[in-house]
Amino acid sequence: TRDQSPAEGTYELVVVANRLPVDRVTDDDGTVRWQQSPGGLVTAMQSVMTGQDGAWVGWSGDPGEAPEPFDSGDMHLHAVGLTEQEIEDHYEGFSNETLWPLYHDVIVPPRFRRRWFDGYRTVNRRFAEVAASLAAPGATVWVHDYQLQLVPAMLRELRPDVRIGWFNHIPFPGVEIFAQLPWRKHVVQGLLGADLLGFQRRADADNFLRVCRRLLGLHTRGGTVEVPGPGDSTRVVRASSFPISIDAASLSDLARTPEVMERARQIRRDLGDPEHVLLGVDRLDYTKGIRHRLKAYEELLSDGVLAPPQAVLVQVATPSRERVSAYIQLREQVEVTVGRANGDFGHLGMPAIHYLHQSYGRAEMAAMFLAADVMLVTPLRDGMNLVAKEYVTCRHDDGGALVLSEFTGAAGELDRAFICNPHDIDGLKYTIRHALDADPAEKRRRMRAMRRRVAEYDVSRWAGDFLAALDAAPDRP
């Protein structure tokens, strides 16, 4: 197998991400096959990997030994195996109970456990070793996200010849918050193994640069960090922003199909042809502001401003991280609130809130977006938020209105949305009413402007910009 292969591989572009771009599915007759995962990263990478000699390193999603490497389309897929214990320590523990809350403004308290960090380091090393064995001399390696922050330095040690980029899909916190992390220096030194560090917003890159100055005493200049090397040498690492996007053309095409458009009408009929359909679509995660949104909606119901059957809220909450305690708690809180609102304000056959703890196919999501008069995207903190970009992209009719939290990366680009602060419940209620009542011509203008932005800066531009900057690093492209 490739694990015994020489220290160098043959792939010119190696993507390293927590998950492989495919999921293992078992058919009714028991046969096991791999199916492309729905995520946006997969689509983004496909556009840059087509015709390239590319490999992807990631975990399969199941515990135990990794399946043999295999080819899929234009990509060589190399799975990394994780034991049950490593999943607990590296993934559920350090990634999702330490880093995730820490990087999202400590909305819930992060938990610091030494065993988790040991697991994180072990797993990061395994990813780095596999990437090192696959990369051709002088290849480009693109590492993704907070689960793999030690990989850049580990990889540089093994393979000083390769060009290393890292992209953070989530926010990077301010130095006062980041400083809580007992392993803060390990993490920063891990990242500084890269040539280019990509962030969603300029503010995230600036937070990282400030961390380098304040916690490591490093010198920074114009978006770069000077890292002392052996002797008198210095390496320069660039930190820049690259707001991620979606495959706008293909989603827009999907939303224009007669099937999806008919399905959108059917959804409105199924909801009882209300005057106002409001929609939320999120992973069931405490960063998404679902509780704040429900609180505002419940108050609009109790104030008598909105009432079923004229108004309904549909909340899709996709199951997520179901073994992590903060997520179990959040689910209980959300379900109590929905139950109370329906008990107090619903009628027979007319709930106030349609709550769906399920996931749906792409076409069904597009139909829901098309059916919604107001889309509620109210995170307390979110790196970007692709749902906001997907909603406006589906609105080829220029209909609908987007209520968008100022604490999302998306708000930087979609500034024609109805911007809200989800912590301010009165303000959120006001913004929802404003989005419902605003002049239709004004709403269309806003929607058109937002659609244009996403159509122009789509995910292949994002990936292309990142790779061009990596190619040019440490200089600007």
Ligand code: GDG
């Ligand atoms: C992280 C960062 C950043 C959700 N439910 C279903 C479904 N989805 C899709 C959405 C969207 C994606 O999942 C979620 O992306 P988000 O950006 O909204 O949020 P995170 O999962 O937290 O993603 C985030 C992102 O990485 C990319 O860098 O924007 O800030 O937190 O595409 O549509 N898709 C389908 N069925 C569902 O039930 N098909």
